[in-house]
Amino acid sequence: MISATVILLEPDAAVAREIEAAFEASQYAITRAASAGEAMDLVRARRFDVVVIGVIGAESSAVAAAVRNGPGGDSSFLFFVKDPADLGDLGAIVVEGPSDFLLRPVRSAELNARIDVISRHLEARERRSSVPEGGWGADISALQQSEERLxxxxxxxxxxxxxxxxxxxxxxxxxxxxxxxxxxxxxxxxxxxxxxxxxxxxxxxxxxxxxxxxxxxxxxxxxxxxxxxxxxxxxxxxxxxxxxxxxxxxxxxxxxxxxxxxxxxxxxxxITDRRLAEARLFVADRMASLGTMAAGVAHEINNPLSYVMANVSHVSTELGRRSADAPEVYRDVIEALDEALVGVDRIRRIVADLKTFSRPDDDGAVTLDVRRVLDSCVNMAQNEIRHRAKLVKEYVVTPPVRGSDARLAQVFLNLLVNAAQAIPMGHANENEIRLKTSVRQAGRVDIEVSDTGPGIPPELLPKIFDPFFTTKPVGEGTGLGLSICHAIVKALGGEILVDTAVGKGTTIKVSIPSVEVRAGDIEKRRPSREIPAPKRRILVIDDEPLFGTAIRRLLQGEHDVTLVMSGREAVRLIGEVDYDMVLCDLMMPEVSGIDVYNQVRREKPGFERKIAFMTGGAFTPLARQFLDGLPNPRLDKPFTREEIRALIMSLLSETDD
Ligand SMILES: Nc1ncnc2c1ncn2[C@@H]1O[C@H](COP(=O)(O)OP(=O)(O)OP(=O)(O)O)[C@@H](O)[C@H]1O
Ligand SMILES: [Mg+2]
CATH class of the missing domain: 3.30.450.20 (PAS domain)
Known part of the structure; x- marks a missing residue:
């Protein structure tokens, strides 16, 4: 309980004592006034928390008024003690404004209950107006501190x-x-x-x-x-x-x-950075799932495609040979077969393009020809381009570059799609998208994508590489294309430049570092085609029986071809027979091409150089690493008769000496 002050003006001495005792028991400091005059002097001099008034009539009113006008003002608790008879004039009491009252004779339970009410009232008032510890000055600085913190x-x-x-x-x-x-x-x-x-x-x-x-x-x-x-x-x-x-x-x-x-x-x-990271992840994710699917599909198509190609080409050649006496009889059939080969070749190229996009998360750089990547992109973007512009390729021979073909493809595909989308539909004959490769400076390859679109207004030019900047309608462009291109090209140590004129068109030039060509590299990959090969003993290892027989048919008459379907069998035969060369599939169940190579190198050192690998399109990272580290030639399935002949030639000429 708080210590509060009481002034008591009660003419009945017994009642006064009782009230005094009760307040004191509740820790109040009580002052007794002998008369109304003394009480009025006291309440004018200082503030009391509680004023107990036991007098009546004009005296009571005078004391109440003195309290209200004194330092206690309205905050003092006015507590009247009355006789029941006094209650007849309720109006007069109300005018005096009591806070509470008590009737004589005073019953202690009632008195204590009143004191409780008074105590609660005073406590509540105290809480509302408490002066802080250390006085008001401390409080203001606390306020300042709290404002400072805020x-x-x-x-x-x-x-x-x-x-x-x-x-x-x-x-x-x-x-x-x-x-x-x-x-x-x-x-x-x-x-x-x-x-x-x-x-x-x-x-x-x-x-x-x-x-x-x-x-x-x-x-x-x-x-x-x-x-x-x-x-x-x-x-x-x-x-x-x-x-x-x-x-x-x-x-x-x-x-x-x-x-x-x-x-x-x-x-x-x-949240620009967060958005960017999310968007890149999204793009990477999409590319990754697309790539995985593409690799799987490519692999599945390539095997059957290989023997379709080999067989059709074999039939066509055979027919040509046998109809030497009466060519016109077979002309139709040979033509039909040749057309079928054109179709098959188109399928082959589409599948090869799919492979380009199948390794988006593979940062592993390979040495590649940008023209091949460009062609893949053109095939992919053909649908966007066809109805808007003619596509013109202006390629020169360029040195290889090092990079991930999937990432480079992403760059050129973005540029091609941007060029196409800049040109409105329907006037394909009047518009042109030009793809140009050049070497202007030693050690760099330049690739240009030009269009005859509307060009980019100068005020937008500084922004086109900003992520999310797009002039395309909501839902059509994300505005990420060029920013991703920029990031990829920069990572390759290259740069992107823009040349644009409003009303004329836009050229985006990508310049990337090229790499030195190792002597012999090109020959190995692009062997000369014309020299006829002398007849040799060739071992073909492939777990796909139809593919094996097709190859045998293709090389029949030119070479002695032995066919095996398992790596284990192949290793055994190599130990017994002196083959001139081996054509080995890379991905086989049980004993793979890698196993064959390693075992041969152990058991018949030097002979491993005579192995050429055939690949079905999809690689495991391990297989890719393995192949990249070997000088041995390789052939991507499906291949043409010319390609396999050339490969045999180059391998034989290299290992003959
Ligand atoms: N060849 C071009 N001709 C005219 N404007 C272009 C060309 N290439 C880019 N732009 C302008 O640059 C903006 C940004 O291109 P960017 O490739 O970054 O995003 P986008 O093409 O709008 O969207 P996204 O590539 O995500 O589909 C385009 O919206 C367009 O205004
Ligand atoms: Mg774009």
């Missing part, structure tokens, strides 16, 4: 915090928002409701305004294009360029049921 929270927060009044006028902004928006003062911040026009979709802007006015919270993640805001929405200039992705949350303040907000709190976060 201010630190707001100024140091990496989240942009903006406070607006009820009409959306900015009234407070923190440094993070100034940095984010490239402004130096609050006067550069537009009205909240106007700012919402930065949302890329007008309908979302409207919805958001409506929600805020009704006291609802708005949360939206969207790209902010600063220059667009300044130019199109006439927002105050800022030093910020380009596009950032923000996460915005606006909370209306002081909203009571049905009432209007008294202000708004906006919190903004720059």
């Amino acid at each position: 201010r630190t929270l707001v100024t140091e927060s990496p989240i942009g915090i903006l406070l607006y009044d009820a009409d959306g006028r900015p009234i407070e902004i923190n440094p993070a928002s100034m940095r984010m928006f490239g402004v130096v003062g609050i006067e550069q911040i537009p009205n909240l409701f106007e700012s919402l026009r930065l949302f890329p979709e007008a309908s979302v802007t409207e919805q958001a305004r409506d929600r805020l006015r009704r006291g609802g919270t708005v949360r939206h993640a969207f790209p902010v294009d600063f220059e667009w805001g300044v130019k199109e929405l006439h927002f105050p200039p800022t030093s910020r360029r380009g596009v950032i992705y923000v996460d915005l949350c606006i909370t209306p303040l002081g909203v009571r049921k049905g009432g209007k907000p008294t202000g708004f709190l906006a919190q903004v976060q720059d």
Whole structure:
């Protein structure tokens, strides 16, 4: 219990003692006044928490008035003690404004209950107006400290915090928002409701305004294009360029049921980096699943395609040979077969293109010819290009580059699709997309993708490599294409340049470092085709029986071909027979091509150089590493009769000496 002061004016001595004792038992400091005059002097001099008035009539009123006008004022508790007879004039009592009263004779239970009420009343008042420890001065500095802490929270927060009044006028902004928006003062911040026009979709802007006015919270993640805001929405200039992705949350303040907000709190976060990482992951993910599927499909198609090709080509050659006496009889059939071969060759190229995209997450660089990657991309983009422009290839021989073909393909595919999409549909004859390779500077290969589209306006030019910058409708372009191209080319140590003229077209030039060609490399890969091969003993290892017989048929008459379907059997035969060369499939169940190679190298050293590998299109990383580390020639399935002949020639000429 608090220690409170009481003044007691009670003419009945017995009652006075009883009251005094009860208050003292509850720790009150009690002062007795002998008369109304003394009581009035005392309450004018100082404040009492409780004033007990046992006198009646004019005296009672005079003391009550003195309390109200004295230092105690309305805060003193007026406690009247009355006889039941006095209650006849209730009106007079009410005018005196008692806080409570008690009737004589005083019963102690009743008195104690009253004192309890008084104590609770005083405690509540105490809590409302408590003076802090150390006095009011300490309290003000505590207030200052707490304000300081709050201010630190707001100024140091990496989240942009903006406070607006009820009409959306900015009234407070923190440094993070100034940095984010490239402004130096609050006067550069537009009205909240106007700012919402930065949302890329007008309908979302409207919805958001409506929600805020009704006291609802708005949360939206969207790209902010600063220059667009300044130019199109006439927002105050800022030093910020380009596009950032923000996460915005606006909370209306002081909203009571049905009432209007008294202000708004906006919190903004720059989530550009996070968005970018997510988008890259998404693209990589999509490419990876596409690639896995492509590799699987390529592998499945390649095996049957190999023997279709070999057999058709065999039949065609055979027929040609046998019909030497009466060529016109077979001409039709031979033509039909040759056309079938053209079709088969097209399938082969499509499958080869699929392979280009099948290793997106494989950063492992290989040495490659950019023209081959370009051709794959053209095939892939053909559907976009066909109805808009003629495609012209202007290739020169270029040295190889080192990189992942899947990643390079991503670059050129993006550029080709951009070029195609820049040209409207329907005037394919008047438009052109040109693909050019050149070597302008030693050690670099240049690839240009040009179009006869509308060109890029100078004010947009600095932004086209920014992530999320797109002029295409929502849902059509992500605005990531060029930023991804830029990242990939940069990683290869290359650069991208843009040459554009409004109304004329655009040329994007990619320049990447090339690598030295090892002597003999090219010959091994592109063997001369014309020299007829002398008849040799060749061992063919392949677990696909139809493929094996097709190859045998193809080489029949030119060489002695032995066919085995297992690696184990092959190793045994190599130990017994002196073959001139071995054509070995790479991926076989049980004993693989790699196992055959390793065993042969152990058991018949030197002979392993006579092995050429045939691959079905899909590689395990291990197989790829293995092949890349070997000088042995390899042949991708399916191959033409000419290709296998050339390979045999080159291998024989190399191992003959
Ligand atoms: N060949 C071009 N001709 C005209 N404008 C182009 C050309 N290439 C790019 N642009 C402009 O650059 C912007 C950004 O290109 P980018 O490839 O990064 O994204 P996008 O093509 O819009 O979307 P995405 O590639 O994700 O589908 C395009 O929206 C377009 O305005
Ligand atoms: Mg694009």
